[in-house]
Amino acid sequence: MHIQVDRPATLLKPLFVPQKLLMGPGPSNCPPRVLHAMSLPVLGHLHPECCSIMDEVKAGIQYAFQTKNALTLAVSTSGHGGMEASMSNLIESGNTVLIAVHGIWGQRAANMAQRYGADVRTINIPAGEYFCMKAIEAGLSQHRPVLFFITQGESSTGVHQPIEQLGLLCHKYNCLLVVDAVASLGGVPVYMDEWEIDVLYTGSQKVLGAPPGLAPISFSPRAIAKIESRTIPVPVFYWDMKILGDYWACFGKPRVYHHTIPVSLLYGLREALAIFVEEGINKCIARHQMCAKRLHNGLEKLGLEFFVEKEEARLPTVTTIKVPRGLDWRVIQKYAMKTYCLEISGGLGPTVGKVIRIGLMGYNATLEKVDLTLKVLQEALLHARRPHTNL
Amino acid sequence: MHIQVDRPATLLKPLFVPQKLLMGPGPSNCPPRVLHAMSLPVLGHLHPECCSIMDEVKAGIQYAFQTKNALTLAVSTSGHGGMEASMSNLIESGNTVLIAVHGIWGQRAANMAQRYGADVRTINIPAGEYFCMKAIEAGLSQHRPVLFFITQGESSTGVHQPIEQLGLLCHKYNCLLVVDAVASLGGVPVYMDEWEIDVLYTGSQKVLGAPPGLAPISFSPRAIAKIESRTIPVPVFYWDMKILGDYWACFGKPRVYHHTIPVSLLYGLREALAIFVEEGINKCIARHQMCAKRLHNGLEKLGLEFFVEKEEARLPTVTTIKVPRGLDWRVIQKYAMKTYCLEISGGLGPTVGKVIRIGLMGYNATLEKVDLTLKVLQEALLHARRPHTNL
Numbered sequence: 001m002h003i004q005v006d007r008p009a010t011l012l013k014p015l016f017v018p019q020k021l022l023m024g025p026g027p028s029n030c031p032p033r034v035l036h037a038m039s040l041p042v043l044g045h046l047h048p049e050c051c052s053i054m055d056e057v058k059a060g061i062q063y064a065f066q067t068k069n070a071l072t073l074a075v076s077t078s079g080h081g082g083m084e085a086s087m088s089n090l091i092e093s094g095n096t097v098l099i100a101v102h103g104i105w106g107q108r109a110a111n112m113a114q115r116y117g118a119d120v121r122t123i124n125i126p127a128g129e130y131f132c133m134k135a136i137e138a139g140l141s142q143h144r145p146v147l148f149f150i151t152q153g154e155s156s157t158g159v160h161q162p163i164e165q166l167g168l169l170c171h172k173y174n175c176l177l178v179v180d181a182v183a184s185l186g187g188v189p190v191y192m193d194e195w196e197i198d199v200l201y202t203g204s205q206k207v208l209g210a211p212p213g214l215a216p217i218s219f220s221p222r223a224i225a226k227i228e229s230r231t232i233p234v235p236v237f238y239w240d241m242k243i244l245g246d247y248w249a250c251f252g253k254p255r256v257y258h259h260t261i262p263v264s265l266l267y268g269l270r271e272a273l274a275i276f277v278e279e280g281i282n283k284c285i286a287r288h289q290m291c292a293k294r295l296h297n298g299l300e301k302l303g304l305e306f307f308v309e310k311e312e313a314r315l316p317t318v319t320t321i322k323v324p325r326g327l328d329w330r331v332i333q334k335y336a337m338k339t340y341c342l343e344i345s346g347g348l349g350p351t352v353g354k355v356i357r358i359g360l361m362g363y364n365a366t367l368e369k370v371d372l373t374l375k376v377l378q379e380a381l382l383h384a385r386r387p388h389t390n391l
Numbered sequence: 392m393h394i395q396v397d398r399p400a401t402l403l404k405p406l407f408v409p410q411k412l413l414m415g416p417g418p419s420n421c422p423p424r425v426l427h428a429m430s431l432p433v434l435g436h437l438h439p440e441c442c443s444i445m446d447e448v449k450a451g452i453q454y455a456f457q458t459k460n461a462l463t464l465a466v467s468t469s470g471h472g473g474m475e476a477s478m479s480n481l482i483e484s485g486n487t488v489l490i491a492v493h494g495i496w497g498q499r500a501a502n503m504a505q506r507y508g509a510d511v512r513t514i515n516i517p518a519g520e521y522f523c524m525k526a527i528e529a530g531l532s533q534h535r536p537v538l539f540f541i542t543q544g545e546s547s548t549g550v551h552q553p554i555e556q557l558g559l560l561c562h563k564y565n566c567l568l569v570v571d572a573v574a575s576l577g578g579v580p581v582y583m584d585e586w587e588i589d590v591l592y593t594g595s596q597k598v599l600g601a602p603p604g605l606a607p608i609s610f611s612p613r614a615i616a617k618i619e620s621r622t623i624p625v626p627v628f629y630w631d632m633k634i635l636g637d638y639w640a641c642f643g644k645p646r647v648y649h650h651t652i653p654v655s656l657l658y659g660l661r662e663a664l665a666i667f668v669e670e671g672i673n674k675c676i677a678r679h680q681m682c683a684k685r686l687h688n689g690l691e692k693l694g695l696e697f698f699v700e701k702e703e704a705r706l707p708t709v710t711t712i713k714v715p716r717g718l719d720w721r722v723i724q725k726y727a728m729k730t731y732c733l734e735i736s737g738g739l740g741p742t743v744g745k746v747i748r749i750g751l752m753g754y755n756a757t758l759e760k761v762d763l764t765l766k767v768l769q770e771a772l773l774h775a776r777r778p779h780t781n782l
Contacts, residue, residue, distance in 0.1 A: 002582050003672065005457050008450035011665040017431040017658060018440055027433045027651060038655055039430035040408040042418045042602050044734060049409055052401075059399035066396050076469060076604065077629065080650040084629050108628070115626045191393050205651060211433050213467065213604060213653025235506045236627055237499070238468065238475050257739070259471040260418060260596060262604025262656060264429055267408060274402040281394065343435060348648070 020337075021364070023373045024345035025155045025183060025318045027205035027212050028361035030268065031275060034210055037267040045260045053270050054248055054261070060273030061216040064185060064208070064281065065200055067192035071241060072218040073248035074204070074269060076262050079182040082201030082215030083109055085239040086178045089219075089227050090147050090199065093117030098145035098175070100131055102161065103154035104349030105180055113149075116235060121145065127157045127350040128320075130313050133165055140173040146226070147176045153184025156348040158308050158320030158357065160188055167196025176223055182206060186276065187288040187317035187361065198223040204265070207288070207317060209362030210272035213265040272362075291365045292316030295358065298374040302381065307355045317365075320347075320355040327384045329356050335380040342376050411728075412755070414764045415736035416546045416574060416709045418596035418603050419752035421659065422666060425601055428658040436651045444661050445639055445652070451664030452607040455576060455599070455672065456591055458583035462632060463609040464639035465595070465660060467653050470573040473592030473606030474500055476630040477569045480610075480618050481538050481590065484508030489536035489566070491522055493552065494545035495740030496571050504540070507626060512536065518548045518741040519711075521704050524556055531564040537617070538567045544575025547739040549699050549711030549748065551579055558587025567614055573597060577667065578679040578708035578752065589614040595656070598679070598708060600753030601663035604656040663753075682756045683707030686749065689765040693772065698746045708756075711738070711746040718775045720747050726771040733767050 022029050043050040054073075062072050075085050087109065091097060096119045099110045106122065113120045123139040125131060131150070140148060148170050152163050163179055170177040176198040181190050186207030192200045198220040205212035219227070219241060227234070227241060234240040238259065245251055247258035276284060296314065299306070299321055307320035323329045329346045333356070336342045345357040358373060413420050434441040445464075453463050466476050478500065482488060487510045490501045497513070504511045514530040516522060522541070531539060539561050543554050554570055561568040567589040572581050577598030583591045589611040596603035610618070610632060618625070618632060625631040629650065636642055638649035667675060687705065690697070690712055698711035714720045720737045724747070727733045736748040749764060 002580065002585060003457065004582075004584060005454050005459060007668045007671065008447070008454055010447045011451050011454075011661075011668040015428055015431075015444070015658060015661055015665070016440060017428075017434065017444075019432045020434065020438070022433065022435065024435065027435065027654070030433055035430045035432070037406055037408075039426045040406075041410045041426070042413065042421055042596070043408065043411065044413065044415065044418065045603070047411070047734075049407060053406070053408075056399070056401045060402050063396050063399055063402075066394065068396060078467060078650040078653070081629050084627065088627070112628050115624055115628060189393065191395075193395060194393060203651065205433070211653060211655040212436070212651040213656060233506055236475065236479070237503050237506060238472050259469040260594065260603040262469070262602060262653065263418070264602040264659070265604060265653060265656070267406060268655070270402075270406055274406070277398045277402045280398065343438075 018341065021342045021369065023359055023364060023369065024343040025357050025359045026203065026361055028209055028359060028364045030209050030211055031363045033275065034268045034271045037271040038211065038264050040267050043263050045263065046255060046257060050263055051255060053266055057266060057270050057273060058248060060277055061218065063277055064273065065190065065192040065218050066194065067218050069218045069220055071224055071245050071250045073244065073250060074214040074216045076259060077215050078212055079203035079215050082217050083180060084112055085217055085241065086199045086201060087112045087116055088236045088239045089234050089241045090176060090223060091116045091118045092230055092232060094119060096121060096143055096145045097147040097149065098123065098139050098143050100136065100150040102129060102131060102159060103127055103151065103156040105151040105154060105156065107349065109149045128159060128308050130159050130161045133169065136166065137169055140170065140175055144173065145175050147178060149178045151180040152190065153181060153315050153317060155183035155318045156351055158315050158318050159313050160184065160315040164195050171196060176226060183318055184315060186284050189285060192218060204269050204272065207362045208272045208276060210269040211265060213262055214269050288316045288360060288365050291360045291367060291370050292319065294367055295319060295360060295370045295374065298370065302378055307351065317359060317361050319358045320351065323354060323356060329353065331384040332356060332380040335383045336376050340376045342373065344377065409732065412733045412760065414750055414755060414760065415734040416748050416750045417594065417752055419600055419750060419755045421600050421602055422754045424666065425659045425662045428662040429602065429655050431658050434654050436654065437646060437648060441654055442646060444657055448657060448661050448664060449639060451668055452609065454668055455664065456581065456583040456609050457585065458609050460609045460611055462615055462636050462641045464635065464641060465605040465607045467650060468606050469603055470594035470606050473608050474571060475503055476608055476632065477590045477592060478503045478507055479627045479630045480625050480632045481567060481614060482507045482509045483621055483623060485510060487512060487534055487536045488538040488540065489514065489530050489534050491527065491541040493520065493522065493550060494518055494542065494547040496542040496545060496547065498740065500540045519550060519699050521550050521552045524560065527557065528560055531561065531566055535564065536566050538569060540569045542571040543581065544572060544579065544706050544708060546574035546709045547742055549706050549709050550704050551575065551706040555586050562587060567617060574709055575706065577675050580676060583609060595660050595663065598753045599663045599667060601660040602656060604653055605660050679707045679751060679756050682751045682758060682761050683710065685758055685761045686710060686751060689761065693769055698742065708750060708752050710749045711742065714745060714747060720744065722775040723747060723771040726774045727767050731767045733764065735768065
């Protein structure tokens with residue numbers, strides 16, 4: 001009588017996970033050392049060995065972000081949760097916030113800020129461009145926001161937004177600076193303390209090369225002061241940095257239980273950070289830039305056009321090229337996947353149907369993989385140009 | 392000049408993860424098949440193979456919950472996030488909600504509901520007891536809430552709360568029933584559809600035996616109607632079931648990108664559900680009850696006293712015993728860990744310092760592990776009773 005739902009037959013078959021080469025905008029492939037770590041035995045969320053790994057991950061994030069911020073940790077969530085954690089901790093209902101919208105991530109941040117009751121103002125430019133300081137200062141001066149949000153690596157458009165002067169500018173207007181570096185960290189420079197960034201977050205599954213599921217994040221003393229000054233609690237327990245910070249031993253107090261950390265993902269991120277630390281930030285950035293240069297040269301030789309016109313604004317980690325006139329991007333994507341198990345992606349948000357996106361991230365940012373991707377793309381374009389090619 | 396934070400030396404050493412036997416209230420040990428799956432290559436969050444695995448996981452959760460609900464999925468979060476997702480989707484600011492507080496989980500749910508602007512009322516009983524129908528009906532009748540929250544397996548007290556009549560009762564009062572089955576699902580019966588539960592969630596890391604990081608959850612048509620009737624959006628994008636449900640293809644529409652799913656955890660949960668399905672619900676519950684009986688008999692033979700007085704209210708998955716007079720629970724716990732790498736736990740929330748908690752979950756619910764735990768506990772008690780025993 002009780003059993004009304006039968007055993008699903010699909011679960012009686014073996015799990016099927018193919019090996020692919022992920023040359024899209026992320027997730028990227030994980031190094032074998034990272035994948036191996038994921039299969040290690042589970043530890044309790046307050047076991048001393050787990051806490052040591054949390055400390056190591058924290059130190060690795062501080063290095064990757066170039067910050068001495070005490071409130072530095074990995075939130076148990078995707079990159080989206082990094083954005084949520086920034087918004088929910090810093091916004092109180094009625095606060096004015098300014099969002100730079102130059103792709104999907106600004107739109108998403110505006111959506112989240114609205115849900116938290118903010119008075120959301122935006123500055124906007126067309127997809128493929130970046131904001132100049134003047135436009136940002138005009139926005140800050142006009143709207144007087146408590147928080148300014150901007151994406152450094154706009155993975156939907158392939159734009160690398162300059163941010164090094166923004167902290168100083170925001171602080172002149174008594175405004176906190178939140179930077180989304182999900183798709184850029186490790187591929188371009190980000191110096192959190194030197195550039196006076198108040199909240200910086202990234203994803204585990206991009207340049208760092210860990211599986212998705214953790215969002216490294218850090219809050220400056222200014223950002224902490226804003227959290228401390230709140231008159232109502234952070235609306236979401238799961239994102240509450242005061243408690244989560246205590247779980248990560250960021251405030252010098254004994255650790256408290258906040259949630260059960262996904263410890264396997266922590267192992268993976270720990271190993272990914274160890275690899276990152278062994279290589280060093282500058283070498284890692286140089287490698288991404290060298291690979292991007294080779295890729296960009298190769299794309300030009302194939303007669304392809306960049307979506308981002310200004311060369312200096314092209315993100316090394318995510319390259320966007322215009323879909324050649326008369327071709328269907330889905331045919332190109334499908335050919336690469338079917339024939340080579342190689343992922344290249346279409347557009348996202350404002351670039352859907354308009355671009356092909358090629359990612360160069362972490363373990364996949366090597367000259368060999370660039371050359372392979374160019375070869376596959378060349379074949380895929382030939383295939384797509386043939387008459388009567390079907391999806 | 393830019394590099395101001397040096398490479399952390401701790402990350403240049405190898406990762407250290409010891410093998411432990413987790414006989415606490417969770418996480419429990421994962422079967423080798425689950426751990427192996429965690430190390431499989433990462434897939435993109437919208438790759439067809441990933442979507443197939445999501446479908447398999449959904450079917451497995453529907454079976455485990457005994458529900459035909461379309462809106463059934465795993466939220467990318469710990470069990471805490473399952474609680475958050477229930478609260479944030481069903482509560483609109485100003486709604487009256489009733490929370491049954493008989494341990495830490497009711498307290499936590501009340502805390503979350505308050506953050507979402509609910510008018511929170513509680514019914515309370517001492518730790519170690521369970522609510523009778525009369526008390527619950529009195530609460531519903533007095534407070535007329537839109538939502539009633541109760542924990543089936545109170546892991547902080549070891550109480551198994553009867554819930555089979557609650558759906559009918561709540562619906563009589565036009566109230567939705569939310570059940571936390573994080574520590575109970577698979578160890579005691581839960582029949583979501585038959586018992587008219589409106590939201591049911593659990594954790595991946597308890598009886599199911601996957602690593603922590605995913606929270607299986609399901610919403611009834613009544614719960615969906617409440618979500619559909621909202622006048623303001625769900626305050627948290629990450630928990631928004633209308634978008635997340637589309638990502639999981641719950642509403643018959645094309646999948647949309649909501650966040651990057653922690654695909655490695657999905658592999659682990661898929662394999663854990665496959666093992667659960669192969670064994671079957673009834674056999675799994677019977678195994679947990681058989682092991683709990685053996686454990687309880689053994690504990691009595693050791694002269695230990697149960698924290699939960701009524702025998703029928705003792706949770707098979709988490710057993711709480713009173714710390715014997717004059718002994719320090721930390722000495723007992725430490726002895727077991729140091730000498731046998733075996734975890735037994737202290738109390739949590741209202742039971743801190745008062746109880747020792749022994750978990751029997753999933754892969755660890757075997758007669759052999761029960762006997763080993765009893766043997767280790769006996770030794771640990773002897774050790775703790777010796778004079779001059781230090782922590």
